[in-house]
Amino acid sequence: MTGEADLVITEALEGASTAAVAVRVRDLTVTFPTPDGPLPAVAGVSLELAPGAITGLVGESGSGKSTLALTLLNAVPAPGHVAAGEVRVDGIGDVLALRRAELRRARGAKLGYVFQASQNSLNPLKPVGKQLLDLGRSHGVRDRRALLHRARQLMDKMGMDAARVLASYQHELSGGMRQRVGIVFALVLNAHVLILDEPTTALDMLSQAAVLDIIRKVHREHHLTTLIISHDVGVIGDLADRMAVMYAGRIVEEGPTASVLADPMHPYTRGLLTAMPRISGDIGAARPLPGRPPDLTSIPRQGCVFRPRCPLATDDCAAAEPPDTVLSNTGLRDRRFACYVTAGELS
């Protein structure tokens, strides 16, 4: 077991390419206890991360996207609790069924997670290099030199002065640098799946563009399967091959990014795109979205969750949640959305 991680790193150094990995989330429901009883922050979500592709998840506050991201690592913070569903990763099985030791091995070595810049996931009391060695030690890596070498390679690729960064403390690095260090940590054990939670939220435009370029490069060169979670449609629209739109704990629309943005099917997606300030296009065409995003307790318990804000709502929408409508086009991968009205219009 201890030799396994060394072998993996040596392979990477020798340039052996590893096949891309698929991640399948099925009917995932995560609940939190409230004074009104347990309520779902993520309700019946199914999502597939296509191997080798960048998938983007767009959602505002209260959409459940961060909870979903943590669930992929089986790291839902207490008192949250996974009520149903599974997260299948090629080569690992169901992440939610792993026992503690296996889970620890999977995290970091197979699944890389990059936290939001503002969460300062780096230890403020230790230099970056030491934390890297801690990471290796906790995964049973014996060859520390190989680990550092790999980290240096990654840092060079990202345009950082590796020697300086490894010796620095967290507060000596800028926001953009910290985010890049986070990516290095996520990849240094040769993870196949990279999950980035709000990777550019606290960064200004230039740092954001630099980090997005790095994500693109690293994804390509290491044949990763990447999931990016953001409230910023621009980031997803630029980076992701496929995108999913999350609202009130449900995925309301999903498909190839260009297709979803050019021809949105769900009223929320349409409303969001119309309400987004854009650098080009007619500013007179922009319309704000009425109402506000719901929090856990104000999500409608019955019927479509978007109904209170939807301009197209009908009585049918109040009765039950709309099922997924799946469109298969030749030449394009599947698109799906959950709306009675649009489904009715298309048939």
Added chain:
Amino acid sequence: MIEARGITRTFAARRGMLGRGGVRALRGVDVAIPDRGAVSFIGESGCGKTTLGRILCGLEDFDGGDLVIDGQSMTTLKPKERAPHYRRIQLIHQDPYTALNPTRTISQILTDPLRLRAGQTGAGGTWVTGRRAQLLELVGLDPDYVLPRYPHMLSGGMRQRVVIARALTVDPVALVADEAVSMIDVSLRLGILQLLRDLRTQLRVSVLFITHDVATARYVGHGGELYVLYRGTVVERGPTDALIASPVHPYTQSLLSAIPVLRGIELPAPDRVVPTGPLDEHADVPGCLFEPRCPFTAPGCRDQPPPLVPLDGSPQGQAHAHACLYPARRSVVPAPTVPGNAPADPARGPQP
């Protein structure tokens, strides 16, 4: 009319690990904000735009230059005399969560400044309650819903509207919105931007909009001017739409190049400008401040800081000015795809 003339501000050095010289946050900035105008400041973090906004509100001192509010120079007044003038320029904070006292209801938050005002003008209690309701409706909130609540019971967008209503209680002539929508959900941002736009026309209020997200600057109203700041100097300024469409300074171009391109509905611009290195706040540079990072650096750029000059051929009013020795128009902003074309996966533009 609010004018900043040659404002400089240096922050003292911090001792300890970083022990270098002080940071020059502003190096002689000239800004003119006309009545009912809309001026936007854009730039990276650390360019001085927030400092300038706070100086205009009177929340920070400045070391050199002058600030003239409606013809009255602030440096000729004693500190106590300045307060009533600065009060007419109100700051809208970035963070609606800390801008309101969590232990007081919205009713109390709005009544305090109104009562102060009533005391000065001799108006009575009915004026206070009436004006309170009027201001809430002006910012798009229902008084019955909002007044009895505490701030944590409102959404970020609603809180920011309350902050704006509170700023309006003193009948300001200008609002300084410092990243006013960056901490609000995307679907709620447009509402606040349109509110700021409407306030310009409905009241005699001008808006100074500080942001790093250039797209939002377009929505604060037409007739606006955009100032691009870099390390405490203005490197380019001009009418918002003209500047976005054809910037001439490489720094402006790099900011606009950094804007993400939405696949399927936008095409990447033909040109892309990327700075050659990260920002060094402490670097002492004899010539152009952007030169160490500029991909188009040329002889002469290191000799002297380029002055801010009008662009040849720009109209007199709201001139387009820049501070570059070799300005060049480059097309760096993504354009919307032509409607009717099938959304293709566009190839990215050439790398520098």
Added chain:
Amino acid sequence: MTATTALTPEQLQRGLRRSRQRTARRWALLVNTPGRALSCLILVVFALLAIVGPYLYPANLPINPKNIYAPPSPAHLLGTDFEGADTLALIVTGARYVLFAAALAALITVVIGTTAGLAAGYYPGLAGSAIMRVTDFVLAIPGFPVLLVLATIWNFGSLWEMAVALGVFGWGGIARAVRAQTLSLRERGFVEAARGLGLPGGHIIRTEILPNVAPYIGMNLMLQLTGFIYVEVGLFFLGAVPYSTNNWGVMLNNAVFQANAVTSPRALAYLLSPLICILLITIALVTLANAVDEFFNPRLRRVR
């Protein structure tokens, strides 16, 4: 385009009812575990004892010289003291001094400390430095030894005098904590906005800063109470302050030095009763200190 559509009266009522429920739930934090409920009960019982205790017994307790240091019996549930007076009666009547003196002292420290801290924090220039020099001086004074020395020249045995003596030397900690909080609150958005709107300094300190400092004072207060109880009991136990009215410290002094309760088994009840009372109150205060923190700081709350 409005952000809120006009609400129907029913919706308005429902919203307000929900916020009232939320307030009720906050107060319920004080009793939501068995430990906390018990602590509240303990404090309530002792508070009642302190208030009404002395009225339940005659001013001079009946003594019985033939029955000194008696063990617990049905007639005397906790035994008797060196004069034959009932220990239970002594506990009940002694509660008032101990608790009132501690409470008054705490009140004095809160008033002085908060005022000093707010002023020093909000006006950090010359005024603030001057106040902090005085605060540092007070903090540097070693409380208990100084009180011992003071006791030789001033007999502060009466309730009010004891409270003043304790309070005057004890406000340094609160002043420091309040000043630190005030300094940080001063830079907060809503305080800056209040200044920018022209609201006067006194108003800002009272309505913007003070309510946000209250949580720190609340917690500090509960822990200070335990400190003051120890100090006054300690002073009486050591005999530094002579016997004025009956209180637990005096009981301990008698039990240890007169009845030799530490070495001989008789008068054990007389020794343990005040000790256990003090212990119960301390545990109750510390347990509730956590609840007070959660009361003011919603993020600490765990749904149970």
